[in-house]
Amino acid sequence: MPRNAFTAASSSPMSRRLFLTTTGALSLGAALTACGGGDSSGSSGSAAPVSKADIDKAMKTPTELTFWTWVPNIAKEIALFEKKYPAVKVKVVNAGQGTPQYTKLRTALKAGSGAPDMVQMEYQAIPTFTITDSLLDLRPYGAAELKDRFVDWTWGQVSGAKGEVWAIPQDTGPMGLLYREDIFDKHGIDVPGTWDEFAEAARKLHKADPDVYLTNLAANQPAAWHGLLWQAGAKPYATSGKSDITISVDDAVSRKLGAYWGGLAKEGVISVDPDFTDGWYAGLNKGKYATWITAAWGPAFLSGSAKATAGKWRAAPLPQWDAAKPNAGNWGGSTTAVIRSTKNPVAAAVFAQFLNSDPATAKMFATEQFFFPATKALLTDQEFVSDAPSFYGGQKVNQVFADISATVDPSFQWPPFLDQAATDWTETVGKSLADKSDTVAALGTWQSRMTTYAKNQGFTVKGS
């Protein structure tokens, strides 16, 4: 799964290859506006269920569907679908990964032609497309019945305010800590259980070896920051109705986070290099960073991009704010959504559901693309959780992240203008980390920039 970020990772040839081989990346989407009401004369009240007979009939009618996805080698999974429904052919188009794909999608939607039937979409991008009425509610096609198969928090991410099901989860990225056991041992550092211990370890390590930092908090990575907000229990965005939004990225929880990370950056005991860049890859390979705060897709990604350090890494849950109540956030992962303008809604909806909920295809994603599963069944599948890669010294890394997955807060929400939020973060909070200036003050600037933007876009902004 997508690894990375709200902003398309800049990629050196190396990183690009990695992206393609292991998984898709995540980025956040940008967009040509769609807006203005779109095609939707559409009421989003719950539509009447489509009968089993209608579904059967549609699946026996020769149909060609177009699917935009950046998942490598997805033809294998699609072959399983086409075997079950021989009348339906799926044409795969790689329209870019993350943001570039969303940009193309928005352009096609605005142009009124050229949009696909189904599309790969990261969780955080869903509200950005539902605000323009671009996604099809999958409830009439039986999607609601799949709820129990998926990890609870993922279902919260794909569900609308009135219970709509906007997409089917494909993979996830619960956040954890990858650390260099050799560096920890050398300096007598224990795996930190709380953020306070983490800060102490950061000071101790950097003092002992000025060339090494306990971790790197990338100043260009709003996705990681959102994941940390998520873990800390923040509720930065809340929408009610279509046009009301609450933006609170400057509340008590956010300030705690800002003071903590801004303080460590200012002290100079953590680094703030942009991630997914040449310098960052070199840093991982050469031991500049002793940990990587990452997500469940991180282990597979790292083993491909830091080969020089094989065997030295281990995985652990993130340090906690309250050790008694372990909590986790999520970074990355994506879904399959159906575009509302599709002419074959039944077949497209069935495809989205089959692709991600059928046990065989779901398992294939975990074993072929190394996606971290979104289905409960796989997270307890012995074959999956007992995998012990030598890159991690034989540690059962999947089990570590499967346990973390159970502690992800299910109520986190994304704003309907994620790209803007991400850019504003980088230019305020991210910049303050890099400049070693006041991160708490930068949270206020972030808040006011987003508030101004939201008001200009016609939202009623509350609680700011």
Next chain:
Amino acid sequence: MAVTTPSTAEDRSRPGRPRRHRSAGPLFVAPFLVLFLLLFLAPLGYAAYLSLFQTRLIGGTVFVGLDNYAQALGDSQFLHGVGRVALFFVVQVPVMLLLALLFALALDSGLLRLSRVIRLGIFVPYAVPSVVAALMWGYLYGPDFGPFAQLSRNLDLPAPHFLSEGWMLGSLANIVTWEFVGYNMIILYAALRTVPHELYEAAAMDGAGAWRIAWSIKLPALRPALLLTLLFSVIGSFQLFNEPNLLMKIAPDVISSSYTANLYAYSLAFTGQQVNYAATVSFLLGLVIVIASYGVLLTANRRRTP
């Protein structure tokens, strides 16, 4: 029409000319006109139309007249972006053109050995896509593992901060210069090759040395070509986009989404979903370029008239 009308007095007066000839002209021009209309005027008109509206995520599209223009003229992000590229233009373009001129004169002098290899060497960076160039320089500039940083560390010197706020514009100028010196050099070199050799011989007979020939013959002959390269550079500078857009990934704290005016327009459209305002900004940027180009032409012509 002309074909069907009976021959006119004019035709009769010039009997040698087939009537068909007159109708052929428009036909030859038609493909150009069609492309010009479709690819230049239509998008321009559409952008102008778009810039008069405001589309919101909530509430749809409303006609706002010139409101967007009023907003842009007071928008510090836009104005700073324009100011930054103007500074870039003033510093980078003279350096680049001077280098290109020196290379062209040196190659033309015939005194260089391996002149073909050198010519190609100078030109090759232009063949490297600017995306690749920016990535490559981004690596070279790297503060930890870039070769310059490593070299200075080995010499116990402080590593240069190519990607810091103070150095960034210079680092961008270096990339752009590297990319386009060869391109401009080729234009100037080609212009030099058209100067008749008799002029040099005559000057030599009059006792002029190589410098004198370069100053009094070659440079004046190069004036139109220099003006052309200067105009290209005006447009290129004010539209600066690829290089900052790529270096933004490795220096996100220095290059903001409004670092250059062009980047700002792009961010407005694709990040902020403010297509209408993006059209306004683009239009104003176009206007700035027209004014700057006109200024350059005017200065050049004024110099020539006396």
